[in-house]
Amino acid sequence: MNITRRTALAGIGGTLAAATFGAPAMAADPQCGIVVKIGGIPWFNAMEVGIKKAAPEFKMEAWMVGPTQADAAQQVRAIEDLIARKVAVIGIVPNDSAALDPVLGRARAAGIKVLAHEGPDQKEMDWDFELTTTEGYGHAHMDLLAKNMGEEGKYIVYVGSLTVPLHNAWADAAIAYQKEKYPKMQMLGDRFGVAESVDESLKTTQDQMRANPDLKGILTFGSQGPIGAARALEDRGKAESIVLVGGFSPGQGQKYVKSGTIRGGFIWNPMTAGEIFVQVASMLAAGKEPTDNMELAGVGPVRVYPDKKLIQAQKLESLDKENIDRLVELGL
Numbered sequence: 001m002n003i004t005r006r007t008a009l010a011g012i013g014g015t016l017a018a019a020t021f022g023a024p025a026m027a028a029d030p031q032c033g034i035v036v037k038i039g040g041i042p043w044f045n046a047m048e049v050g051i052k053k054a055a056p057e058f059k060m061e062a063w064m065v066g067p068t069q070a071d072a073a074q075q076v077r078a079i080e081d082l083i084a085r086k087v088a089v090i091g092i093v094p095n096d097s098a099a100l101d102p103v104l105g106r107a108r109a110a111g112i113k114v115l116a117h118e119g120p121d122q123k124e125m126d127w128d129f130e131l132t133t134t135e136g137y138g139h140a141h142m143d144l145l146a147k148n149m150g151e152e153g154k155y156i157v158y159v160g161s162l163t164v165p166l167h168n169a170w171a172d173a174a175i176a177y178q179k180e181k182y183p184k185m186q187m188l189g190d191r192f193g194v195a196e197s198v199d200e201s202l203k204t205t206q207d208q209m210r211a212n213p214d215l216k217g218i219l220t221f222g223s224q225g226p227i228g229a230a231r232a233l234e235d236r237g238k239a240e241s242i243v244l245v246g247g248f249s250p251g252q253g254q255k256y257v258k259s260g261t262i263r264g265g266f267i268w269n270p271m272t273a274g275e276i277f278v279q280v281a282s283m284l285a286a287g288k289e290p291t292d293n294m295e296l297a298g299v300g301p302v303r304v305y306p307d308k309k310l311i312q313a314q315k316l317e318s319l320d321k322e323n324i325d326r327l328v329e330l331g332l
Contacts, residue, residue, distance in 0.1 A: 034091030039066015050274025138173030155217030195222025
């Protein structure tokens with residue numbers, strides 16, 4: 001049942017994710033369950049493709065767990081199931097790092113390695129890998145927003161939720177950079193935790209356009225934010241007067257880039273992230289530690305910072321009219 005490896009089933013309490021059913025009962029290769037923020041959206045569908053591609057190459061029995069909502073409680077239940085299975089490695093893309101620390105601590109106490117992605121502040125983990133720096137990602141988006149806004153005017157910020165650690169770190173970096181480099185720009189209010197939902201992003205954009213007739217820009221971190229915001233801008237005929245910038249799955253946002261509604265953004269390849277999850281998990285399962293300048297799938301040599309437990313790559317793709325078709329052809 002392939003669908004159960006990504007999409008949560010309406011089971012006990014209606015919340016338990018695919019981990020309950022996803023892995024074979026017996027496997028000769030080390031097992032790794034990777035718990036992502038939410039199942040069924042293009043970003044994590046693409047990550048699952050990378051996981052499945054890399055598993056046989058690195059001799060891992062690896063699968064993805066996709067909760068029905070971007071909810072830390074569902075991630076906790078999925079991790080508890082993986083602990084009970086006695087997997088070798090648990091991968092995690094956290095919705096709320098602090099909420100996950102107790103259960104990940106139990107996993108590590110049971111001898112399970114924990115590998116995080118988009119989780120630099122996760123205390124209970126063995127390693128975290130990132131495909132861009134926090135500052136680099138935040139600054140790149142703010143530069144693009146500022147350029148298209150003429151370096152002045154009012155803007156709002158979306159993140160996946162107010163507890164997603166990396167989204168908020170990107171927003172912090174972008175906002176601080178704006179205050180320093182683009183003083184004629186002004187952020188309105190506080191950030192909105194809606195960018196993991198098309199519907200919530202659409203509604204928030206509608207509300208903010210009504211409340212702020214002089215709104216000139218939207219900066220969003222979270223793959224569904226640009227899509228919902230783009231729909232709202234097109235519905236209201238505001239695509240030319242309000243600049244929309246952010247990262248998203250190329251296939252989902254291709255038409256909005258071509259129409260000019262989304263001015264651009266940056267992503268790393270979630271398929272590559274899935275492959276790296278499996279590659280590093282295979283090392284950890286074998287008792288090996290990452291080393292500086294080691295080669296990782298799709299990104300080449302990486303920096304390794306043992307004191308931070310950080311594996312740092314730098315591999316961004318521009319979501320612009322010139323590059324979007326190529327990314328879609330890659331299956332993103």
